[in-house]
Every structure is written in structure tokens, then in C-alpha cells.
Amino acid sequence: MANIKKGDTVEVITGVHKGERGEVKRVDGKDGRVVVHNVNMVKKHQKPMQGGRASRTQVGIIEFEAPINLSNVLLVCPKCSEAVRVGFRLDGSEKVRVCKNCGEDIK
Numbered sequence: 309m310a311n312i313k314k315g316d317t318v319e320v321i322t323g324v325h326k327g328e329r330g331e332v333k334r335v336d337g338k339d340g341r342v343v344v345h346n347v348n349m350v351k352k353h354q355k356p357m358q359g360g361r362a363s364r365t366q367v368g369i370i371e372f373e374a375p376i377n378l379s380n381v382l383l384v385c386p387k388c389s390e391a392v393r394v395g396f397r398l399d400g401s402e403k404v405r406v407c408k409n410c411g412e413d414i415k
């Protein structure tokens with residue numbers, strides 16, 4: 309089970325985006341990376357398609373979130389609002405994430 313799931317709020321803890329928070333849009337567990345809404349934006353120039361029918365793709369500069377390594381983000385606890393490390397406890401047979409700062413369950 310991953311520490312960080314889609315819909316979580318995370319904080320970047322290293323690099324130029326340190327301190328920025330955003331909602332997790334996508335977790336790529338295989339590569340160990342997350343895409344965080346409005347964090348780590350990169351710009352890319354998109355060339356108009358040459359010839360042919362009218363393109364449905366956006367033309368000009370597009371901006372999108374580049375994936376961030378999971379080790380560079382921490383979950384923001386919804387209870388104490390701190391960027392925290394996550395522990396686990398067993399609730400019956402279910403693993404529940406626990407904030408290591410305030411001890412509250414994180415849904």
C-alpha cells in the first residue's frame with residue numbers, strides 16, 4: 309500500500325518547489341513518482357500540425373505538471389496541516405495510514 313494516494317495533499321520538501329503544496333493528480337507507483345496539481349509546471353512549445361485537417365490539439369505554449377519523485381514530497385496531514393511521515397496501523401484486516409506527527413488516522 310502506498311503512502312500517498314490520488315487526492316491527497318502533498319508538500320514538496322526539496323528543490324526549487326520546496327514548500328509548495330498541491331493535490332495529487334496521479335501516482336505512478338512503478339516509477340515512484342507523483343503528479344501534483346499546479347506544482348512543478350513545465351512549459352512546452354507545441355508546433356501547429358502541418359497540413360491536413362484542422363488540429364484538435366492546442367497550439368502554442370502548453371503548460372503541464374511534470375512528475376515529482378515520491379521521495380521529494382511528504383503527505384500533508386488533514387488534521388494537523390503539517391507535512392508528515394506516514395505510519396500504518398491495522399484496523400482489523402485493513403491497513404490505515406496514521407500521521408506520525410499528531411497520531412490521527414489519515415483517510
Ligand SMILES: [Zn+2]
Pocket residue numbers: 385386387388389390392407408409410411412
Ligand atoms: Zn497530523
